[in-house]
Amino acid sequence: MTIEGVHLLEYLQTPAMMVSRGQVRFANSAAKALLGAHIVGQDVRIAIREPRAVAAILSEKGGSARIKGLSTGGSEWEVDCKVAGPNERIVSLYDLSERISVAKAHADFVANASHELRTPLANVIGYCETLMNPKAGGDEALRGRFLGTIRHEAQRMQALISDLMSLSRIEAVKHEAPHDSIDMVALAHEVAGEFRDGTQVSVRANCAAAVIAGDRGQLSQVLRNLIDNSRKYARPDGPVEVLVEAASTGWVLVSVRDEGEGIKPEHLPRVTERFYRADTSRSRAAGGTGLGLSIVKHIVERHRGRFDIESRPAVGTTASLMLPLKPAE
Incomplete structure (x- = not known):
């Protein structure tokens, strides 16, 4: 040569x-x-x-x-x-490290998604087959109970598919910086107002407005997921508080706090992983898909922000996101 x-x-x-x-x-x-x-x-x-x-x-x-x-x-x-x-x-x-890592992540994701869908689908099929039996199907009380279970399992699958589609849409635009002007104070009040039944959700802010460059739909989903999580795991009739704090450093801190059972320290590093549940049985009973916090993390990263969870058993949990404020024009 x-x-x-x-x-x-x-x-x-x-x-x-x-x-x-x-x-x-x-x-x-x-x-x-x-x-x-x-x-x-x-x-x-x-x-x-x-x-x-x-x-x-x-x-x-x-x-x-x-x-x-x-x-x-x-x-x-x-x-x-x-x-x-x-x-x-x-x-x-x-x-080849990154390519192999991505391929493994995709394979694990498909395997986990398949596993999550398999259980409710098997339950639906099993209960339907039972109802097809003339003796069981003719018992009105039994039929009503079984149909309720079928409906619950179908809703689980629907929620999981909805979250999977959300993740797919988020990943499709993750490299596109959002540009709409979003007031996080107004958005926090709007989303908190959606939760009118059960636990009271309050909003406090240290400013009249905190405007960022963002995607309104995605940020609404973040707040909705975090508030819904806090309501599920807060103590009965316990408060759920959303706090919006604008700082002179050019960032806004949005926190969602509850006074629930909290999360054990060993689970905290993994709670944003797809399908990871700190309490599997309780999460499924409450209708969780194991994807909510993963969706939150991906959306916050797209907005060039940071997401963190602090929790103490028997004290409560605070989920926080820091987002860059939009420079004044």
Whole structure:
């Protein structure tokens, strides 16, 4: 390979090396950043201590191999070797970690969604088959109870599908910054007013208005999810409070607080994961899908904000989001 060709490798963002007679003769900046500048002049078997990768590099026909842990413990890379001339090889290294991680996340998501749908669907089918039996179907009290269960399970599936569609829509626009002017004080009062039955929801604010650049529908969904969660897990007749605080630092803090049972510390790091439930049986009984807080987190991230949950068992939970205020025009 010519000197000019070797120097062209420097312009690649992909780590690349020129190997001649088993030694690394040239490595571009990306390769030196990955493996260390000392690899130039080294035997390739020392520069890359992975038998499969070395075998592909030293092969007469070139080849490729996948190796793990090249950059970090959980990383996965593909080493690709092309023959450039007698005893000369061009070696490129491709980081597959993110692609593999995304594929695994998608597979896990489909598996979890399928599992969540399978149980209520099995219940619906089972109760329907029972009602088809003339003896059971003819019992009016039994029929009414079974139909109530079927309705409940169908509503569970409907809620889950609705949340799955919400997540899909959020992810489709997650790289598009929202631009509508939204007053978080007015929105908090509006959404809190939707909850007229049961637990009283109050709103307090340290300002008359707190305007941000946002998506009204998504921010309404955030407040609705957080208030609904607090109402489900607050103590009977306990208060649920929404607090809106604008700060001189250019941010607005929106908090939803309850005085419920709280969340155990070991669960807090995972409560925004899809389908994760701190209390599985209670969450399902209350109609939860395990996706509400995940939806909240994704929406807040799209708005360039931060989401946090603080909780103490037997004291209560506070869910907070910080959003950048819109600069005055």
